Amino acid sequence: MTQITEMLPGSRSPEDREFPAVRLGIQFTRYPGMEQLPLLDSLRQAVDDGFTLVVLNNIAAELAGESEDLLDEVAAEARRAGVELHLGLGCAGPAGEPAAVRRELRSALARGLELGIKEFFVYTRSVREGLVEQGRFLDHAAQLRLILANLESLATTAGDAGARINVKTHEDLASGEVLSLVQGLDPAVFGIGLDVANPVVRGEDPHAVATALGPLTRMTHLEDLVLFAVPHGYRRRLRALGEGVLDWDELLGSLLAAGVRDFTLEQHRGKFDTPVFDRSWFRYEPHLDAPGLGQLARLGALTHDGVARGGIPPLADWDEDPAPAERRRQLLHSAATLRRILTSIGAGVAAPATILSGEEGLS
Template structure:
């Protein structure tokens, strides 16, 4: 739930401080409403909608194409518009053949480097209660060691190119586990990509995590959420920024204080539960903190009250996937909300490359 207030101490910009220059970015594989079109069309539309930064989830489809991948045209279009490109390299494990996994990450990174990209992210797909790999059981600590080895293996190419790889707070890892990985890696190469909506899946409070990870954060993946109470705990559903229960005034202020200057919107559709009422769940969640769980309960109450008052759809109305048009509206609404909140707490948001092509997102 966003509340826009005047500048206050601790809100990200103190009295007399120089107002930071902020970029708002869009993250996608294809931009909403352009899912079946070439990537260049998504880039055109994102630039027209005013984004100064575009983060591509991946370029797997382009790399798998029989003919030219078309990415040079995309990079040239972005450069001409003054829009930076960043790139997701894919999954860093822990499962799968290590050599194949590393070759895939290197292929994406090397193509990105050819395009002039220097900021990348990776995600993970660990299993909290363990899993089988090549005929042997990997507990979660062993999975984290595999991820660490893979990231170390691709670090030399990144360092030589002056590139940065950000480890995303994905739904499978607690923020402390991501921080521990990054702290064991080369600080000249590795940092953290903060996905605020994923944190609640591991029972964490987004505000507390933003404070804890602080200057380690270089990339953000932002969207709002609602958290419905269900028999086993809480069920997360995703919303446009400002249409959920997160306090964006406080959260963005914390990120500004930490030195974050790029705020990128992501609209993934992952559906997850946080089964905090199931005692067995806690056996594989050693990071859990009572204060964080209290904040999850608060978000659950805000969701319950919002649904009862008609501000959110009730849970049974969330089964249908949003249409491409609705996802486009959400992206534009999130952009307008970010710009408004950041400006209200004293930040200077960079002017868009072009004027927003559609204003309904501001409604």
Template sequence: MTRIGTDIKFVEGVTHFGEPLETLREVAALGLEGVNVRTLDEIAPTLDRAFLTDFAQLAVELDLYVEMGVGKVNPFMTAELPRVRDLGEGSYLAGMERLLATCAEFGWTETWTAVGGYKPHPGIFFTDRFRTDAAWEDQLVAIERFLHRLAPVLRDTGVRLNLETHEEITTFELLRLIESVGDDVLGVCLDPANLPVRAEVPRDAIARIAPYVRTTQLRDAALWRTPAGLSRFIAPCGEGVMDWPAVLDLLLQHNPGLNLTIEPIGRVRAEMALHTSDPTWRAGHPDLTDAALGELYALAQAYEARAERGDTETIAQLRAPRPDTDLVTFLLACADHLRAVLAQLPATAAVGSSELTEGVPA
């Protein structure tokens, strides 16, 4: 049964909705059917079993699916995740193994991870792909080796790591990692809004990875032509450039029970630039073809035409700050659109029966 839920990020133990147990109650009150907790150590820094048992039991009582995330797998950025090293008493590898074993203990076997993180730096330096202390090719080699070191515990526990289509990596590179390490232990967490950041046409990229997509963080993408090249903004599902009927139909053909988890966003629309005229940027995308780049420009032009007609947001609106409550508005808009699309797909007749409630949680 396909269910719709939300990605949850905890900062100092709380979310937009409150502490962990209250967050589960608020998610259920919205009529959603599950959560993807970004990282296990956010809600349980010491992996406290009593607390995790309460969390898991409440999710069962509320009939919510739970997907859990663990640390990232790029050895060049593990210093950014000291809690994982603490769990391993100085060993990042041991910390990851503890996280994975804990996930297995609670039945959270499809786990999230990524190979990089957003950096608040200008130009091309907002991703680990263009860090200058380690070439991206060297990072990919280190990532592959680290994943091979994790593979034994993944096989022993029955847990799979699902690598996000994050803003620093392409689907071509994800597939090479899966081929090397094994699709029994590696899959894909699809965030379609990130695909254009790496100059990938969403339709083509999703078709490449669809057989391996085990988890999702769904939202749409708006594209706009700029002096630098292109800008990608995050938009609610149905308001950007994605063909959602085609996307969901393809995903559910390969994985009929796939949970459709939404990754909502609040105050900003997270503009990320594609510096298409920068030779360094272009050389950093060896799998990119001129034809694919042309298709992205065409998608941007079509989106701009919609904005000119008043059918979607202009670049000024996309760049404008939003009130905090917009996170829930964004989440509900995505869920409404996904449910409407699912209702039109014969192969997904057995979708969740929950109805979305009006408004925001008290």
């Protein structure tokens, strides 16, 4: 077993901690490096690596009959191991026929509730320049209204079950837009899933976004980033925690102070540009401000300096996806970094066995 929950030398003892125990989570469709194996194998590897929370990206293949439905076995295994499951419901729009989108969301929610899951997330895929859907042109404001209606269709079922649905800060939405969506919904049901690497795609400072959204954040999607200067702006690439340019002491401290207790790693290769040198881009980004753009430039400068020192690979080396062994190295490095920083700022990381026994144990 790869243990990631022991206390580090020099860290605070449980008696000295300032925060309740937190959970270390991992998010996947299949575990990094085990993409071809069944979901049950992914769960077992997560347990073996010491995670106490597993966030499944989606169960679309099982719901569509494209993959053998072993979800009941996965849920039973998670309960035996003292690991909590969360679930992604899929895309809340705006693309697609609304009735079909809502039907798919409700189907995933119903199956998740059957499995005993009570925490969910959704993402969005809006188009800031406008979207033609069902023969109608929808500007971005209209797209947000459609997303809101899709989410509202889940409120009663989720609320009756005591479940929560978190709107992810996906790369297509500014943080204020996510906040407005959630504030327009039932606060007993809806919260925010904070992906700290996505705000830069909309020209925002992740540290400021974490502070602003922290009080409504129930889920986290954590990865580090680097930001390369390109002719039209900045190009984002993702890295293991501590190997990029985000300030994790500041980010995690802010989220802990806001009451966040679940810290979940998400490892993927999402590639996006932020074309801040293109004047026309600003037409669709009314949320932008000078401090946020200044922080974006700072992250770009830190990336440039890291490349010059040899600590960050140059942009040309980021085209190929990493091999399974490297994906696993990145994951374990992220987990160790996350655990070390959380512990150093006064948060104990709960171990699976203590959750299973119902006791508040720390490691």
